[in-house]
Every structure is written in C-alpha cells, then in structure tokens.
Amino acid sequence: MPTQTKLTAADLRHFEKLLRSQRHELDVALGRIGTTLDDVIEARNSGTADDEHDPEGPTLTMEWSRISGVHSDLAAKSVAIDQALARITDGSFGLCTRRGEPIGRERLEARPAAELCIDCARDLEAQRRG
Structure with a gap:
C-alpha cells in the first residue's frame, strides 16, 4: 500500500472547491425534487386524482414513496458534504x-x-x- 502523506493547502482548496460544486448540484437537485414531491403530495391530498385505477402508471402513493426516497438520499449526501467541509475548516479533512x-x-x-x-x-x- 502506498505511503499516505498529509494533504497540502492546495489539496484542501481543491477538495473544498469540489465539495462546494457538488453541494451546489445537490441543492439544485433537491429544489427540483422538492417541487415534484410537493406536486405529488398536493395531488394525493386533493383527492381529485384517481391513481388507483390507472393501469398505465404508478400510483401517487408509489410515486410519493419513490420521490421521497430520492429526496432523503440527496439530503443525506448534502449533510455528508457539509460535514466534509467542516472537517476542512477544523483541519481533520x-x-x-x-x-x-x-x-x-x-x-x-x-x-x-x-x-x-x-x-x-x-x-x-x-x-x-x-
């Protein structure tokens, strides 16, 4: 296994830039998925959509569950990025x-x-x- 060396200041700047870029992409994706999730929740709560009798697609409940799962995954990745950025700040990255x-x-x-x-x-x- 190769010997590991401490990250340089340039390395830390590189990873901070990479993490901030990933965080921005996640924020955009979370915004989009949040809007979609809101739309599905509204359709479920309005009672106007008869999703149980549509043989061509998923039910609103299934769609809500899928989108909710994706949202949770993105939120967890966002937290992990925030924690990595905090480690850069405190010197433990x-x-x-x-x-x-x-x-x-x-x-x-x-x-x-x-x-x-x-x-x-x-x-x-x-x-x-x-």
Whole structure:
C-alpha cells in the first residue's frame, strides 16, 4: 500500500472547491425534487386524482414513496458534504474518523466527502452484510 502523506493547502482548496460544486448540484437537485414531491403530495391530498385505477402508471402513493426516497438520499449526501467541509475548516479533512489515518487521495478524488479510509469502509460494509 502506498505511503499516505498529509494533504497540502492546495489539496484542501481543491477538495473544498469540489465539495462546494457538488453541494451546489445537490441543492439544485433537491429544489427540483422538492417541487415534484410537493406536486405529488398536493395531488394525493386533493383527492381529485384517481391513481388507483390507472393501469398505465404508478400510483401517487408509489410515486410519493419513490420521490421521497430520492429526496432523503440527496439530503443525506448534502449533510455528508457539509460535514466534509467542516472537517476542512477544523483541519481533520482527509483523516479517517475511525482510525485517524490518512484516507488517501485516490479515495478522496472518488468520494470527496469520505470520512473513512477504504479499509474501515470495507469493514463497516462487511459488518452491515454479516
């Protein structure tokens, strides 16, 4: 395994810019999905849509459930980005929150909001499965 080095100030600026860009994209997506979710909720609550008898598409309940799930996923990603930005501010970005070891630039490039090194992430995933 390659030796990990501390991130430089330039690295931190790079990741902060990347995280802020991802956060902006998530904010836009959350705004769109929020509007769609509001539309489905309004249609469900208005009682004017007969969604249970439409064989061609999903029911409003199914659509609400799907959109709500997507909204929750986007919101969780947004929180993870905010936490990563806070780690940049407090000087702990790039360190595994479990072991305190460097996460590795390659992992951070792939997942800038990562808070665990690849080994800890694999351990956690194995625990969830088993």
